Amino acid sequence: MANKKVEGSFVALITPMNSDGSVDFEGFNTLLNFQATNGSSAVLIMGSTGEVSMLTPEERAQVIERTMPMKQAGLEMWFGCTGPNTDQTIQYCKIAASHGADGAIVAAPPYISAPEADITEYFLEIADASEIPIGIYNNPPRVNTDLTHTSLLRLARHENIVVNKESTSRVGQVAQTAAGNPDISLMCCDSPNLGLVVPLMALGGHGTANMSGNIIPQEMAVISTPWTSWEDATACKLEWLKNLQLLHFVYSAINPVALKSLMRAVGLPAGPLRKPLNSLSEKRVMVGLEICRELGLDKKYGYLTNG
Numbered sequence: 072m073a074n075k076k077v078e079g080s081f082v083a084l085i086t087p088m089n090s091d092g093s094v095d096f097e098g099f100n101t102l103l104n105f106q107a108t109n110g111s112s113a114v115l116i117m118g119s120t121g122e123v124s125m126l127t128p129e130e131r132a133q134v135i136e137r138t139m140p141m142k143q144a145g146l147e148m149w150f151g152c153t154g155p156n157t158d159q160t161i162q163y164c165k166i167a168a169s170h171g172a173d174g175a176i177v178a179a180p181p182y183i184s185a186p187e188a189d190i191t192e193y194f195l196e197i198a199d200a201s202e203i204p205i206g207i208y209n210n211p212p213r214v215n216t217d218l219t220h221t222s223l224l225r226l227a228r229h230e231n232i233v234v235n236k237e238s239t240s241r242v243g244q245v246a247q248t249a250a251g252n253p254d255i256s257l258m259c260c261d262s263p264n265l266g267l268v269v270p271l272m273a274l275g276g277h278g279t280a281n282m283s284g285n286i287i288p289q290e291m292a293v294i295s296t297p298w299t300s301w302e303d304a305t306a307c308k309l310e311w312l313k314n315l316q317l318l319h320f321v322y323s324a325i326n327p328v329a330l331k332s333l334m335r336a337v338g339l340p341a342g343p344l345r346k347p348l349n350s351l352s353e354k355r356v357m358v359g360l361e362i363c364r365e366l367g368l369d370k371k372y373g374y375l376t377n378g
Contacts, residue, residue, distance in 0.1 A: 074233045077147065077174075077206075077256040078277045079112035080295035081236075082284035083120035085331050086134070088342030094130060098340025100141045102285075105339070107143030110292030111284055115176050117151040119213060120282040120327045124181065125345040132166050139170040147173040149206065155180050157193050161200045168202040175201060176236060178208040184215040191222045198231040206234030208280075210260070213238075220247035227253030236260055236280040242270045249274040261291075265318055272298055272307055282330055283314075283321055286339070287368070290314050317362050324351060333359040337374035 084106070087098030099116075106114055116138055117123040117131060126134070135150055142148050152163035152175040164175045177197055179190045198205045207226055211217035217239060218226075226232050235253070237245060238260040245267060249257060257274075259267035261281040268279055277297055284291035293310045296303050311318075321330040328344060332351040335341035336359070344350060351359075360376045363369060369376040 074204075074230075074254050074256075076277050077113055077234055077258070078295075078297055080110065080284050080288065080291045081113045081115060081149075081234075081258055081278055081280045082106055082111045082288065082291070083115045083118040083280065083282045085282075085285055085327050085334065085341060086117065086121040086123075086126070087340040088345070090342065092343060092345065094126075094134060095340055095342055096137050098342065099134075099138050101340050103138070103141050103143055103146065103148075106284070106288055107146040109288035111146060111288050112278065112292075112295075113147035113149055113173070115149045115151060115280065118176060118208075119151075119210075120285075120330070121151065122327065122345050122348070123151045123153070125348075131163065135167050135170050135172065139172065142171075149174040149176055151176050151178075153178045153180060153208075157196055160193075160197055164197060164201040164203065164205070172203055174204040174206055174233070176206040176208050176234070178210050179214040179216040181214050187216060187218055187222055190216050190218065191226065194226050194232065195229060198226075198229045201231060204233040205231055206236055206256075207232060208236040208238070208260075210236075210238040220244050220251065223248050224251040224253055227251070227255045234258060234280075237267065237271070240266060242267065245271050246274055249276070261318065261322075265315075265322070268294065269307070269311060273304070282326055283318055285330055286321070286334055286337070286363075287314055287317065287366075289371075314366065317359075317366060320359050320362055323355070329355075329359065332356050333363075336360055337363060337368070337372075337376060339374075 087095040154160040256277040258280040259271040278295040
């Protein structure tokens, strides 16, 4: 039986913070409503955009427990469950499963720079142990482990691995993976160089795993719609080119620094970044606000853009 595909805009949500640095759960509720009403298909809570590496294990469990009751109709809720080792990653997946999560996104543990063969086995072991579907995140810029298309296609044969979130900059690898016709959702991350989105969608991608949807959810929903007609392709191109300046802005600093700084400035629940990260300077935020004004986002979403 074919896997149920996640399609469309899969938004890596920020973790909103209160002024004292604690997690803002009212803010989470507002952001989830915002995504559900603006066309997003799924959210990833506690990915790298959600500053997950700076949350304590207790906070991570609390975020799952307290956000799952906020689930909106039509919006899948996935959680970043990568731990420092295999056992801890499995434990995070179990916590997510116990609260009814739709799935878990898992990357290679950071910093250890593990060999490809070891990380392939790591993903398989987690998929065996997890009670919920798994999405694998190939993110070499962050973890220094890069999976080739042969490993990705091997992983795709596991019945519990249903998403490939891809962040390599090699378009050729994306094509080789797509050519293997894996029974999983192929989704490119809209980073690190914005170079994968259009090629993957043209090759049959099912959507994008993006952070830009935090601030332009309707636009990313159009960009992330699978191409089943010339109209889909044209709509993707037009939204991509129209919003390209903003897309580059949100990646103008390590994520989620530029994105979260801009979200806070336009009035969305965001709050401060966790130290040692710091918000953009006022001068740089003003650049983002000017882009929002030029795009008419103040009128469309009610954003504050006067600084």
